[in-house]
Amino acid sequence: MIIRLIERTAVLLVSLVVSSVLVFAFMAVLPGDPARVALGVNASDEAVAELRRQFGLGRPLPTQYFDWLGGLLRGDFGTSYVSKAEIGPQVFDRFQVTLWLVLAGMVIALVVAAPAGTVMAARHRKVSGLALSAISQLGVAVPAFLAGILLIMLFAVKLGWLPANGWTPPAQDPGMFVRQLILPALSLGLVQGAVLTRYVRSAVLDVLREDYLRTARAKGLRPFPALWRHGIRNAAVPVVTVLGLQLATLLIGAVVVERVFVIPGLGSLLLDGVSNRDLLLVQDVVMVLVVAVLVVNFLVDLLYVALDPRLRVGSR
């Protein structure tokens, strides 16, 4: 257990360092001088030189890299070349918004996938299972933004039940927060749910074939209680893996969904940064997204150990 923890932590740290180098290097090799990019083609040479001096853009790249990394570690994300505002507070605010969206999407995905996948597996020879299978197939094929537009058209425009877009912080007006969260979270979550359903189905099918489930039945448990008490935990291991991997997809999906629903999250910030040619902002946001994915995958690894005692080496 301890060995695994150390090993996983080491892997996390190495991937963090490597990805920070990659993100930095990618931004550095982009053609053009960052100061010129920020100021636009019509800026005077003096203004460009001034910006370069102000942000130390003339220094050697390794120095700039360590400066940037050191700042990130201290929570200092630097100052935007374009707006001259501190990037840190913005990223922090926006990150919370995206976190709500992604979490709500994930919960919806799970709430859809866990029962649907289980029923599909348990009834895989029956009509109900096949029908669910067909629906999930359809769901997999729909991109999140399209789901979002369809949901807006139905629930916001046609039925008028929910706001079509916007964002209210939960502390300000919890009711409005939930109402505005529902549609974007659904458009993220339903699509992921459809994908996840297929993994839940195959995980549960595998478990249903296990000998220990037959033992549970032989003890006198009925099929569903047997599956619940002896199968769920075992089926959860592969599903959790997929869920961890899906987080990356959810974050990408959030970037688009935030646009569709006019939500001030990390995704909108990223797209704003791109259109304002705010290179440092883009670099910071991409790094935050990468860190989020890596940390979640690290946590998923630890969750395995909690789920599967066979991974707890030397426990007894």
Added chain:
Amino acid sequence: MSVVADVNVRTSDVLTVRGLTVTVRDKTLVSDVDLSVGPGERVGLIGESGSGKSLTALSVLGLLPEDVTASGSVRLTGVDHELIGADERRMSRVRGRRLAMVFQEPMTALNPTMRIGDQIAEAMLIHGTRPGRGAARAAAVELLERVQLPPDTLRAYPHQLSGGQRQRVVLALALANDPALLICDEPTTALDVTVQALVLDLIVKGVVARAAALLFITHDLAVVATVCERVLVMYGGRVVESGPVGEVFTRPRHRYTEGLLAASDLETTQRRLTTIPGNVPPAGQFPSGCVFRTRCRHATEVCATTPPWTGSETTGFACHHPAEAVDD
């Protein structure tokens, strides 16, 4: 084997199987099996792999794989309904309570994510045979002790135990509710030779202590000889011979039984190293008439008709040209 006139019909049997037939789609895997196990009796079910032994056991338990169906009659003492076709609600009250089973593969029979103690205690809690968690855990310690496992096994996970230890855990939880009948399907086949004897001994001790009946499935004749009192020989989904172990093993009548004995080293007096020629056909491809006739040296034309059962249900055989009955 339709018993036309069973002279000694036994009324107090623990398990009574009549005309059990198991099919999958259009294939018949088990045909018309009759079998009875008396109170406290230890009955062996032998035959080569693919003879239909496991399917027979699973039919009794009502745990056949999907799309495999059983017909006929299975009755168990103390249960007032037919087991074949009984709904899950009723069957789940019988399983693990009056009827328990130990499977062939101990390495996968236990839930890898649940502690041994919880898995044993659960067997009792499902049926409410102990008043609560505490009592069930205490009983689990005692059950473990009876299969010679230390009390701290309670806290272990399956992967921390060897195959032999896991099989003893499965035995402990099968016997937890003092079932009237224990079915063991090749319980030692997957185990090291060194631990086989211990597990067999624990099985016999366990059923004897509870006066439970035992239906013991194996293809190992030596094991049957040490564990069982009576034996049924299965081939091609049919019971071809039955009788007391001593009688069947020393004076087999059916030619299949004879071949089986010759092929095993049990029959050392014969000193011929023979195996039964040919292979067990795949399911559904056994010949009509006597299922053994494609491999039998004694087969004649008449063997193309189904041989009638000779003798009583507990002692008899179905062969047109049986081996000579040796008079004492």
